[in-house]
Amino acid sequence: MEKMTDILSDVTVFTDGRWQDHRDIHITDGIVTGIHPSVSRGDVTRHVIPGFVNTHTHLQQSLMRGMAENTGLLEWLRLIGTETVQITPERAYLATVAASLELLRSGTTTVVEHMWPTPSSAVHEAVIRGLNDTGIRAVLGRGIADRADASRRWGFEPALLSPIDDVLAHVAGLIELTADSRISPALAVPNPRSITKEGLAATRAFAESHAVPVMIHLLETITDDVMCHEHLGMSAVKFLEAADFLWPQLLAVHCVELDSYGQDILAERGVAVAYNPVCNMRLGSGVAPVVSMMERGIKVGLGVDGAASNDTQDMFQAFRIxxxxxxxxxxxxxxxxxxxxxxxxxxxxxxxLGLPAVVGGVSVGAPADLTVIQFDRDYATLPVRDPGAMILTAGSAAIVDRVLVDGEVVYRDGKSTRVDEEELIEGLSRLTT
Known part of the structure; x- marks a missing residue:
């Protein structure tokens, strides 16, 4: 395990909303403790930004790339659901490690995992082991739902469901299991049509009493509204509002079809949104009204979504697109x-999500979750007239020199410092479809 606990010397750092060159970043016990003018005055080639926070993905789908191509959301869900039922701890572990390393190499230091519901504690433990092995920070959303439907038209695959009380007891155990690690548990609701009002009430009560965040897919397409009107006589947002399930511990994922009324309610209730542009393109879902949401004061984060609906875990791609x-x-x-x-x-x-605030770049007092960029690793990003513009318009994993989580270098020169990647490749290659 490689640890950096002192200084990133003579770098150009994005801090306080601007680039500052010839700076030393001091790190103590995994925290940025100072950003000071450097005594060195060399030819600065390294640029430092905060690590990306991928606010939404499904790690297990890294084994499902290319599935259900050219299908819309509902057909896609049926095919992916069948594959998800068959997940084993071994496959879950390999998928978690592969997806996490792909995120790290694209400058991501935190992943927010929205697990599909599964009754297998061994699968959850395998995911936790995979996250710990890579060193990435994670918010691990344990799937929760109570409205089964074998057709998966409006509910959820019955084989993946457990009683709500059992799920909540399991999450309580996960909180203990992940204490003092880089993993923090959460609750992950598939969508409004897969859970009852009683299920939402139990989920919120647990989340508040245990101080864990909750995430829910919302209006990725009009399906949520169609199904909620059919079965409940109201829109998806009004259902969540009636169930008192809109509050500042909630992350609403996608929100492509969120209308003005919905945007106003989410803003009023303090709900944040995970924006997943590449997935929404791939499935033909549409474009989320991000600018309108932000103008209303809704907090918006960026996500890649699972590799079965995006096909990569590349945050640079999501950043640009x-x-x-x-x-x-x-x-x-x-x-x-x-x-x-x-x-x-x-x-x-x-x-x-219960994570430290990041505004204006790298800041003193924040965790040392940092991405070090070297533009000269890729001629496509040279010459550098504007570092920020270059990262946004032409940046890729090729320019990532190293990634730090809690001050530890977990990725350097294209390789994990923790995981034997040749062994990982052998394990992935042995899998059969």
């Missing part, structure tokens, strides 16, 4: 610039 899609949708080139996008991608939804 997330900005470009909003410029197309709003017909403006002057929005979501690098400073705005870095706040979204590194801390937009952190408060709702």
């Amino acid at each position: 997330g900005a470009y899609l909003q410029r197309v949708a709003n017909k403006r080139a002057d929005i979501l610039t690098f400073p705005e996008m870095i706040d979204i991608a590194c801390g937009g939804a952190n408060e709702n």
Whole structure:
């Protein structure tokens, strides 16, 4: 285990909303304790930004790449659900490690995992082991639902469900199991149509009493509204509002079809949103109204979603396309610039997820979750006229020199410092479909 506990020397760092060159970043016990002018005055080639926070993914889907191509959301869900039922602890472990390393190499230091419900404690333990082995920080959402439907048209695959009380007892155990680690448990509701009002009440009560965040897919397409109207006689947002399930511990994922009323309610109740631009493109779902949501004061974070609906776990891709899609949708080139996008991608939804705030770049007192960039690793990012513009428009995993989590170097020169990647590749290659 490689540990950096002293100084990143003579770097250009994005801090306080701007680039500052020839700086030393002091790190003590995993915390940034100072950013000072450097005594060295060399040719600065390293640039430092906060690590990306991937606010939404499904790690197990790293073994399901390319599935259900050219299908819409409901058909995609049926196919992925069948595959998810068959997950084993071994496959869950390999998927978690593979996806986490892919995130780390694209500058991500925190992953927010939205697990599909599964009754297997061994699968959950395998995911935790995989996260711990890679060293990434994680918010681990344990799936919870209580409305079964074998057709998966409006509910959830019955084989994946457990009684609500059993799920909550399991999460209590996960809280103890992950204490003093980089993993913090959460609750993950698949969508409004997969849970009853009573299930939502139990979920919120547990979340508040145990101080854990909750996440829910919401209006990725109009399906949530169609099904909620069919079975409950009201829209998805009104169902969540009636169930008193909109509050500042909630992360709503996607929100592509969130109308003005829904945006107003989420803003009023302090709900944050996970924006997943590449997945929404791949499945043809649409473009989330991010600019409108932010104008209302909704906190927005960035996500890649699972590799079965995105096909990569590349945060640079989501970072760039997330900005470009909003410029197309709003017909403006002057929005979501690098400073705005870095706040979204590194801390937009952190408060709702129980994570430290990240605003304006690297800051003293924050965890040393940092990405070190070297543009000269890729001629496609040279010459560097504007570091932020270069990261946004041309950045890729190729320019990541190293990634630190809690001050520990967990990724360097294209390789994990913790995981034997050749052994990982052998394990993945042995898997059969």
